[in-house]
Amino acid sequence: MKQIKHSEKRDALIKLLQSTDSHPDADWIYSHMREIFPNISLGTVYRNLSQLTEQGHILKLSVGTGTEHYDGNVNTHSHLVCSGCGAIKDIHNIYMDDVFNKIESEHNIQIDNHCLIFQGLCSECNKLKN
Amino acid sequence: MKQIKHSEKRDALIKLLQSTDSHPDADWIYSHMREIFPNISLGTVYRNLSQLTEQGHILKLSVGTGTEHYDGNVNTHSHLVCSGCGAIKDIHNIYMDDVFNKIESEHNIQIDNHCLIFQGLCSECNKLKN
DNA sequence: TTAATAACAGTAATGATTATCATTATTATT
């Protein structure tokens, strides 16, 4: 197994992701990292993003928008992609463990992880609609 | 609104997607479409895939594998991406409507659609494990 | 202090998807 060496930039990347709930993509992350490290390379951002994802320190969200989005919050929760404003919002969801257990025993499968993405209207856009 | 004209190839594309439960990507679809229409263009495949997705006749599955996958079954169901064999399997799931209702009222949001992807072991790989 | 090697910047390459454009097929209208 390949050892991992300390990296100031990787630390800052986690910190950046944990400081926002906007679920940014690599481009946003890159431009914000450049404010801290003006000459950081885009390759470094991608390399660290995939390493951190692999190790479970961050989450990769495939929402079908053409770019991958990332989440510094690895606690179980769901996401809403709002068709009104396009934002990706966190949805606290306590019901999935129960669903897991039922489905695991029904299908004889093992569920290690999941990704639940809702499409619809966030509370702000839903309010505007009425 | 742009009118839609009949297309033999689009019809065959839906039919192809409905004939399999393998959740193929554009490349697989392209090569199978070429068996029916030897000179069909890859662009035609992509164009029809996005049109059909937009109109809700098929589903686009963003599972984070680098390519988009497509599903001809638009009835509510979930998917398992098996970490053993890599397959994408259908998971019949009757529990989500209930979860929707609870979450909609908790968050004052409107849920139009959802995509639930499990990661774990399919029943075959789970059996082999023991 | 040295040796091994992970992380890095800079940049080129890859590969999935989208756009363009000239031609063909479909459909509404005469």
Added chain:
DNA sequence: AATAATAATGATAATCATTACTGTTATTAA
């Protein structure tokens, strides 16, 4: 049926997110 409008198509070029490569620098173990 003939015509006109325009959607669909094949071929191909362009785009753009992501990955790979290469020489250099930083980290850490010995």
